[in-house]
Amino acid sequence: GNSVTQMEGPVTLSEEAFLTINCTYTATGYPSLFWYVQYPGEGLQLLLKATKADDKGSNKGFEATYRKETTSFHLEKGSVQVSDSAVYFCALSRGNTGNQFYFGTGTSLTVIP
Amino acid sequence: DGGITQSPKYLFRKEGQNVTLSCEQNLNHDAMYWYRQDPGQGLRLIYYSQIVNDFQKGDIAEGYSVSREKKESFPLTVTSAQKNPTAFYLCAAGQVSGNTIYFGEGSWLTVV
Numbered sequence: 061g062n063s064v065t066q067m068e069g070p071v072t073l074s075e076e077a078f079l080t081i082n083c084t085y086t087a088t089g090y091p092s093l094f095w096y097v098q099y100p101g102e103g104l105q106l107l108l109k110a111t112k113a114d115d116k117g118s119n120k121g122f123e124a125t126y127r128k129e130t131t132s133f134h135l136e137k138g139s140v141q142v143s144d145s146a147v148y149f150c151a152l153s154r155g156n157t158g159n160q161f162y163f164g165t166g167t168s169l170t171v172i173p
Numbered sequence: 174d175g176g177i178t179q180s181p182k183y184l185f186r187k188e189g190q191n192v193t194l195s196c197e198q199n200l201n202h203d204a205m206y207w208y209r210q211d212p213g214q215g216l217r218l219i220y221y222s223q224i225v226n227d228f229q230k231g232d233i234a235e236g237y238s239v240s241r242e243k244k245e246s247f248p249l250t251v252t253s254a255q256k257n258p259t260a261f262y263l264c265a266a267g268q269v270s271g272n273t274i275y276f277g278e279g280s281w282l283t284v285v
Contacts (some may be wrong), residue, residue, distance in 0.1 A: 096276075103177075103179075103277050104265075105276070106275065109272075111272060149216070160221070161265075163216045166214070166215050168213075
């Protein structure tokens with residue numbers, strides 16, 4: 061079946077530290093991969109995506125590379141800010157299942173000044 | 174302003190009452206979804222719809238009902254049969270042929 065596993069949190073970092081949030085997936089075929097971010101009390105916002113192997117998604121200083129050989133899509137940022145504090149969700153989509161999405165459990169990030 | 178609008182943002186319900194959460198989108202997307210999120214947990218799919226007048230159960234459909242009479246609207250009813258309805262409910266929309274979905278701001282439901 062299809063599933064997403066992401067590292068458990070919470071993660072606490074100091075401002076300007078390097079961030080990695082691990083995400084691995086299980087899927088048949090060639091899924092699209094996503095990172096969504098959820099700020100407190102809000103819905104999810106699309107942060108970045110990649111639709112095929114070796115693609116790199118990037119946005120707001122965040123990056124993730126679609127690695128088919130390791131079935132991974134790890135989220136990275138070189139220098140986090142307090143405003144990056146949020147919950148991050150990794151997800152995959154299989155278009156031929158009616159665009160159904162499969163989400164990880166989320167990783168909470170707190171950045172302290 | 175385009176996007177997905179959920180209402181109300183906060184809702185309190187007495188036990189034994191049904192309540193309906195509204196979701197409207199002006200993105201012209203065919204597919205719409207309802208997810209439930211419990212504190213500190215991930216998202217679980219309740220129902221989804223790919224076309225008007227048709228919808229499918231997700232992983233946790235028991236105690237919920239939906240309708241899709243218009244492309245723009247996908248209301249969710251939380252019935253009295255839902256044992257633990259207190260949660261954060263998220264509506265989303267996307268193209269069936271596409272590969273991205275977009276979320277509303279969510280609705281908090283509390284049973285008192």
